[in-house]
Amino acid sequence: MKNTIFLFIAALFITASVNAQSTVDSIHAKYQMQPMPEALTIEKTFPVLGTYHLTTTNDSTQAVTISLDSANKGVIWVAGLPEGTFKAYLKKSPGTYRIISQKAEDGKQIPEGTLFFDPSTNTLNVALGKAYDEADPTAIFSNANTTTDDTDVAANNNEVKVKTKTPTSKTKTKTKLVFYTATKNEMNSTSTNAAKQ
Structure with a gap:
């Protein structure tokens, strides 16, 4: 058994x-x-970083540089616009940023606005002078493109009347709505070239 x-x-x-x-x-x-995916680089995480060509009103190009803040990864620094150097805060990944009202390094007041990077066209759009729209932040750029009828967006200055109350006097101040459009420089970084070898 x-x-x-x-x-x-x-x-x-x-x-x-x-x-x-x-x-x-x-x-x-x-x-x-499956093949191993490529390494996740800082350029893929934050595609807005880099150098851009901004066409000014007199058909000259100006360099605009966007860099990441060393202390906070949700903050970028924009340098090269006529307003000076200012910072923008990440609202929606990968390329929608809110520009809060702030003073530039030279003391110039920068109004609130929106910064939007379109990765498919490598185009940077900046609107200053209108508050950030939480529901649809890119709506301001579609309105700007339809009103200008394919003219130079960087030269477009629409005036928006903003009422402010001060205790000493009742005056109206005007804030200009300014649009900037720039294209990204396509340069191969050494980190991606080294990874391919």
Whole structure:
């Protein structure tokens, strides 16, 4: 009796090991090995970073540089616009930023606005003088393109009247709505070239 029980247990283990081996083969038949994805670089995470060509009103180009803040990854610094150097805060990834009202390094007041980078066209759009719209931040740029009828967007200055109350006098101040459009310089970085080799 003991011999038959041991033989039965041994046969059970042998059948289980044979079935386990055939199951692994069927798994390999269903699934294929995928190639390893490319390394995630800072340029892929924040595509807005880089240098841009801004066409000014007198058909000269001006360099606009966008760099990442060293302390906070959600903040970028924009340098090269006529308003001076200012910072913008990431609202929606990968390229929608809010520009809060702030003073530039030279003391010039910069109004609130929106910065939008379109990765498909490598175009940077900046609107200063209108508050950031949480519901649809890019709506301001579609309105700007339809009103200018394909003219130079950087030269377009629409005046918007803003009422402000001060305790000393009741005056109206005007804030200009300014649009800038720039195209990104396409340069291969050394980090991506080194990874390919």
